[in-house]
Amino acid sequence: MSKKTNNDKLMIFALGGVGEIGKNMYVVQYGNDIVVVDSGLKFPEEDMLGIDIVIPDISYLTENRDKVRGIVLTHGHEDHIGGLPYVLKHLNVPVYGTKLTLGLVENKLKEANLLGETKRILINADSEIKLGSTLKATFFRTNHSIPDSVGVCIDTPEGAVVHTGDFKFDHTPVNGQYADLQRMAEIGTRGVLALLSDSTNAEKPGFTPSEKSVGIVLEDIFRKSRQRVVVATFASNVHRIQQVINAAEATGRKVTVIGRSMVNVVGIASDLGYLEIPDGMLIEPEEVGKMSADRVVILCTGSQGEPMSALTRMARSTHRKVDILPGDSVIIAATPVPGNEKYVGRTIDELFRLGANVYYSAANPGIHVSGHGSQEELKLMLNLMKPKFFLPIHGEFRMQRRHALLAEGVGIEPENIFITDIGEVIEIQNGGARRAGKVTAGNVLIDGLGVGDVGNIVLRDRKLLSQDGILVVVVTLSKQDGTIKSGPDIISRGFVYVRESEGLLDEANRIVSSTLHKLMSENVNEWASLKTNVKDALGRFLYEQTRRRPMILPIIMEV
């Protein structure tokens, strides 16, 4: 298969996941064969007001749809599979994934009514898949905070391109799924042309602790708690969930599962055999009340303080089924994702106010470990693969940068290390690599059902409106006799509380009238200039009076 056709080139680029955490999507192309690795979503930045989620711009893929041989998934996290429902609508190609990953994907596609038309191909660590005439993908098991995670090795006529997926090296994995060091070493021995590796924890020295270390802490808290134990963690962290179940079993407690995504994942993972749940271990939330408090564990969502999540509602005493009682133990087995610190902090405060004993990572570091490898593990991966070219991926620029320094440290030539932006193409031909321009890439913002219909203008307006609100000025003019027939009426939303600012608004009114009279007396009467002048005069006045700049919307009509 790997006969070299010399005019063809190997292209590697990211449509998402570099210079950012989230919406991972990487592309490997040789000649007419394109393979896509992952298809994730990202949660909006704080300046993307009103946006629900963000996905990559896939123009390049839709423009080359006939070349795209498939999407290979490394694992089932939202930032790797969450974009699929949107991408597959425009690009109907086969999706490759391991059992749990496909299980989670199918659940998504069902909700999006795409399950029927999507070809899903199950892979395992021993699969070999042919992608077009020139590409072949094989896989290697990794450790991550979700089972069934893999890395991908894509053989191309130029050589092997390895994508690690998200990984850590957990030498005592919860589910016995060991990282396949042997296969990684073997790939390294065969020779790796380019390595794309996870930079998430490139700033963290040392080794990330084993997931098992969390289980010990959990069981200890379960044992000493006299009352109910509530555990909030990421729904997708099946290992963590397994350890909650194990700790419950070891301490004679039953587990109830609360929160849509948690119920979802527990269902899928246990159906597919990724969770071992003893018979009778799970109980319905309704039964919690009937049981003695020291026999209950409540497993729920909300570890990020998400406003609508189960834990947040419990903390606010607005949950239909479960209240937090004084003396309950609440374990938030996660660290806040950057940007969520304040929400998580507020939830912790509310839980303490209810009299709960709250365990959280800032005060109890042992209750969470990362799913991403730290510096020593990143070096281990580099030394197993011994790549010629290295692309640090999956991280903010500073993490990629630090990962690049680690790579230099283990002996990769600096000129063979490429930190790329989204869309930036690394072209490899006859063993030489170079930066070769950019393909279309960017953010597609999803707001409700709208995909990409919210652009910079709309966001700028939302930003303005959020700062100082809006004033709508309504006037009816008669241009004949140059008089104001009705109005000006000024309606304020988000600017000032009218009842407390009548004086200000009356004065504003006078200013609009006088401006209009002046203009009409000067026979200025094109709508455009009337509006601009009203806007300017009113804006100036309000800024002087309040130092605020509300959006001003003049509506001038003629009778």
Add this chain to the structure above:
Amino acid sequence: MSKKTNNDKLMIFALGGVGEIGKNMYVVQYGNDIVVVDSGLKFPEEDMLGIDIVIPDISYLTENRDKVRGIVLTHGHEDHIGGLPYVLKHLNVPVYGTKLTLGLVENKLKEANLLGETKRILINADSEIKLGSTLKATFFRTNHSIPDSVGVCIDTPEGAVVHTGDFKFDHTPVNGQYADLQRMAEIGTRGVLALLSDSTNAEKPGFTPSEKSVGIVLEDIFRKSRQRVVVATFASNVHRIQQVINAAEATGRKVTVIGRSMVNVVGIASDLGYLEIPDGMLIEPEEVGKMSADRVVILCTGSQGEPMSALTRMARSTHRKVDILPGDSVIIAATPVPGNEKYVGRTIDELFRLGANVYYSAANPGIHVSGHGSQEELKLMLNLMKPKFFLPIHGEFRMQRRHALLAEGVGIEPENIFITDIGEVIEIQNGGARRAGKVTAGNVLIDGLGVGDVGNIVLRDRKLLSQDGILVVVVTLSKQDGTIKSGPDIISRGFVYVRESEGLLDEANRIVSSTLHKLMSENVNEWASLKTNVKDALGRFLYEQTRRRPMILPIIMEV
């Protein structure tokens, strides 16, 4: 002075600073004598859209203005003095502070044109001030991230109330200002009725390192840097600034100061003798270009990634005077305040992209230490003071809670520990303490020149507007013949980008028309119901089509 008048009571409460970080303001009242400790501001929570700063509601103080004997300041940080310009406008009472604190306050009052009418009284560690007929305040030196910080001991007829201010125990302070352990011990020996102590780092085990440890790291980075060194830190951290100067001197570099607040503080602190700056050490930003890069240090603001700050503008290459050049070293000598993580991260990324070597706390923990004591220091303070009653202050609830646990650990009776909300009064009479209801307390939001004129309704509108924007619907009706004379015209701001949504807006138009026609044919023609019906019909339609709920503002007029 301390003759006991038995019908009088001692009241202790916070108007700000408990259940929150910021706007510290504590009140101690005995009979007709009120003393206020600190008068700070807080930066707005993320749901306070468009708000500039937040100060405490001081209704209780203005209603009892004749009793307020003065405001005692513990140190010169914004969250302890930033509210003064607003408070003093409504409450003209004497302000007591140490030299540097008053220096910073005077600068503030000048800007607010309040310097003239405000009585400012300089105190030092040996001052004894009489506050009314029953209260007396003395002080003890502490260590904090700004010089001249003190704790306050207020003698009352019921006993001594001690307020620690913000503190750590730094056994090797930069400026030789040692915490006055002897005086603290002496106060403890005389007996402390109630201790109010800083809870900021109550979650942190161990001891907070000495500020001096940062100086060593700075000098090391200065020495190995071949080019310019940029240091961003809190302008108020005079110790840190001194260490930058010292490191510059030790490595033969000159220092230029950039950023309004940094220039301010360096000026005030050196005028008052809190900064030792060798002659010729400071240079103008304009001179930087003329000097060899390895001879320059740029000291600037922006350690929090504040959008308009010096460092942020340098990172975006939009600073008038200084560019970051490849190979420059940038030290961000601070940790992000919760909520600023993303801004700081972005600044770091931009600096790396410019080719700078960036040192920041996540990757280089040694470049910053906290100004607040950790658990062992909090216990040390508790054991020095040996109070009967304990009130953990200055922290979010979870920090107060943990501080309370520490207090129990050193032997304070649990029933003598009071975690209070703002306004909640602890009343002490004849040696007994109890919760005694609440005084008015809350947030006063400042937006531009408006103080308290932005309330929940305005904030709720801003929130709505920020999520899905606004649609203004303008129609002119003739009620006689029940027809639409002009419109409906629909104007969208922050909802959808009109050019890409003509179809949607046309359909919206039709829905408004048909709704109005239907109503008028049924002779429904009160404005109120016409507007409500248009709002509902349009809202329903838009939600079905877009899953968004823009604010809808119907403007219906009659000819």
